[in-house]
Amino acid sequence: MPEGREDDARAFYRDVLGLKEIEKPETLARRGGAWFSGGTLQIHLGVEQEFHPARKAHPALLVKGLGELVRRCESSGYRTIRDDLLPGYDRYYVYDPFGNRIELMEPKR
Numbered sequence: 001m002p003e004g005r006e007d008d009a010r011a012f013y014r015d016v017l018g019l020k021e022i023e024k025p026e027t028l029a030r031r032g033g034a035w036f037s038g039g040t041l042q043i044h045l046g047v048e049q050e051f052h053p054a055r056k057a058h059p060a061l062l063v064k065g066l067g068e069l070v071r072r073c074e075s076s077g078y079r080t081i082r083d084d085l086l087p088g089y090d091r092y093y094v095y096d097p098f099g100n101r102i103e104l105m106e107p108k109r
Helices: 006-016 066-075
Strands: 020-023 034-038 039-047 058-062 082-083 090-094 101-107
Touching: 006 020, 006 034, 006 039, 006 082, 034 090, 066 082
Parallel strands: 058 101
Antiparallel strands: 020 034, 034 039, 082 090, 090 101
């Protein structure tokens, strides 16, 4: 993530995706960035001086309630892209405030 954009990270990862922000260890906190968790998942956003978003490489988050999560993303101004190429899953892509691609997926019922 770009330097000084922790509030943007919180608005997306905490407020939209519903993850909990976790405190970075004191030895790493001075570097900036933000860490989030949900269940056994942790996402660590580090600051890069010459930041370039990850548009192809991405985390895939296995979620419950994909439809509601997609609606929350869209109503918060984040564009989602439906992808039906993986058999057995409903999937969407969303881009975080920095342009990083995040895959949201839920097993089909």
